[in-house]
Amino acid sequence: MKKKFSILLLVMVLALGSLGVGYAAWTDVIYIDGTVTTGSVCMEVSPNHPITVTDDDMPPEYPKAEYPTSNPDMNGSFDFASWGYVDKNVGWGEATAVDLDGDGINETIELVLNNVYPWYYNHVDFWAHNCGSVPVRLNKVVITDDYGNSTEVGVSDITTLDLNDNDTDDFQILWGHPLGTQLEYCDSVNISFAMLVLQDEDPAFQGGSFKFYISLEWVQWDKYPYTPED
């Protein structure tokens, strides 16, 4: 009797014990409703400052040069060793900020040099504006020709291009702004560069239209200098 009762008790304890493992424990919960907003890296051609092209004077009777003139062209020498005014108004430049990707900010400057000739010199300066909420630094400047040849440049670097791909260098760009410039939210910075047409005696270089491209890459300030991982 005693033995059967003990076994029964043991079975009950074991059964109750196994039942206890399946019961939910007493619980309570604290809820967290979280909101996360991310900042943005956004750079634009400043809408609050002009783009200045040093020689932007079209000869009033183009294609006839203006002479005498109060708006003379500038000419330079190879590698920008020197530059100065000449006696005629022959060529000129124009620049416009545009929004090519349709996102509502002007990220591109369309620059056109007109009726230019060997040793013609011009200079452009514009303002870059931080339209984002994250500080940025100027990470990289790349100059590319129309044939996919690219060069990374720093301040005072001179890039020589062959605009018509005829193995004769015919254009130079002197970059005027250092890398690493930092902009806080809504800051702007003035950036400039100079251009010089070289002597290319190829008849096909006359009366033609040629392209070059400059890209200014800005990176979140804490990642400068930045090189993407492969």
Place this chain on the structure above:
Amino acid sequence: MKRVGILVIVLVLALGAIGVGYAAWTDVIYIDGTVNTGNVDLNVVNYSGTWIYKVIGNENYPDEVWVYHGWATVPFEPPAGSVEPPVAYAVALPGGEDDTVDVIFENAFPLDELSADILLHYEGTIPVKVDAVITSVTGDAEEIALLAEVAEFHFYESDETGTVGTEVTEGGAQLHYCDYVLCVMTLDIPQEDRYMNLSGSFTAEIRAVQWNEYPYTWPTPTGSPGL
């Protein structure tokens, strides 16, 4: 508890590894540049010459000479009594190829008016300076040397009618788009017997160079001894 601690460390390492692979936020400003070049383009638009006739029995010409200077492409009628062929003439004519001119001086003698001209029209957008140079000569060396002494090129401001305007005397005739200039070739033969019975041939170039490169060192033409 120990297993929880190991789990936490594994999670931290995994998240850290993911963090190294993240790209940074970037944005780009672009400059699209277009370079439109001008051009240099000098063209001959007319040719003229001088013809000298002996005129006999025409009371309008008591000196018995008629000198006519006019466009080579426009026929003309010598006055009554004129003896053919002309005593002498100088003429510029279109050459066999674009931008070439044939020039003939026939039986030249001392005469101020004997000249062959070409009217140049500048159709390029970049101003130029223009001058002329004899690039080669063929013939007897002594005769050529004498002829070279008296051969001259003169440039005069002009218009579409070939008006002889102000002579350009300093460093190249300057041309802007649509300007005209008259290039006059003469033989200023003195009254000296040693200039008689000379013959020779020459090539010359009227050279236009962008004005900001003037004076320009032209390459020596291949095969030409030059002067």
